[in-house]
Amino acid sequence: xxxxxxxxxxxxxxxxxxxxxxxxxxxxxxxxxxxxxxxxxxxxxxxxxxxxxxxxxxxxxxxxxxxxxxxxxxxxxxxxxxxxxxxxxxxxxxxxxxxxxxxxxxxxxxxxxxxxxxxxxxxxxxxxxxxxxxxxxxxxxxxxxxxxxxx
Numbered sequence: 001x002x003x004x005x006x007x008x009x010x011x012x013x014x015x016x017x018x019x020x021x022x023x024x025x026x027x028x029x030x031x032x033x034x035x036x037x038x039x040x041x042x043x044x045x046x047x048x049x050x051x052x053x054x055x056x057x058x059x060x061x062x063x064x065x066x067x068x069x070x071x072x073x074x075x076x077x078x079x080x081x082x083x084x085x086x087x088x089x090x091x092x093x094x095x096x097x098x099x100x101x102x103x104x105x106x107x108x109x110x111x112x113x114x115x116x117x118x119x120x121x122x123x124x125x126x127x128x129x130x131x132x133x134x135x136x137x138x139x140x141x142x143x144x145x146x147x148x149x150x151x
Contacts, residue, residue, distance in 0.1 A: 014039050014119050015064045015091055023062070023132070027089055030059040034066070034074060057081035057088065064091040072100035075133075079104040082135035094131040109134040 020041045023029075032045035033052040041062055046052030053073055061081070065074035071092070078088040094112055095101060111132040116125035 015041060015062075016117055016119060019091070019113075019117070020062070023089055027060050027062075027087065029062045029089070031057065031061045033057055033061045033063045033078075033088070053077055056084075057086045059086060061086055061088045062091075063088055067093055072098075072103075075100045075104045078133075078135050079107060082108070082137055085137060087134070087136040090133045090135070092131055092133055093126075094129040104135075105131075105133045107135070109136075 024041075029042050030044060032040050032042040033055070035041065035045040036047055040047075046055055057077070061078075063074060063078055065071050075090065075092070078090050081088055090108075092105070111134070113130045113132065116128070117130045118125045
């Protein structure tokens with residue numbers, strides 16, 4: 001198995017196996033929506049060649065998207081898929097100052113990860129904090145619920 005590249009030269013951060021195992025024990029994933037053959041966490045997965053963004057997401061999905069400029073597209077897709085009945089559990093950088101955080105993440109359940117994750121076989125921890133965002137129909141908040149002006 002190839003190691004996932006982790007550096008400023010890539011936007012791929014391989015999910016630590018212990019973290020996936022813990023989440024999988026709770027959620028029982030059936031689809032990894034953003035993977036490669038080398039880092040897929042589920043038997044069913046979408047690769048860049050399959051283009052997970054253009055596929056329908058069903059069931060209980062795990063998502064650790066590329067952390068680059070297109071991350072907001074993945075988060076939007078996760079949120080929209082939950083509106084259609086999917087549960088999507090996302091491993092994301094905890095960037096609470098971003099537009100995507102305020103447009104989508106706050107509509108789901110957010111679990112901040114204490115400390116900094118050590119991704120894959122890297123020597124050092126990530127240079128950013130991480131969070132788990134869970135989008136599922138039963139916990140999606142409406143725009144009014146997250147907009148303080150509604151109060």
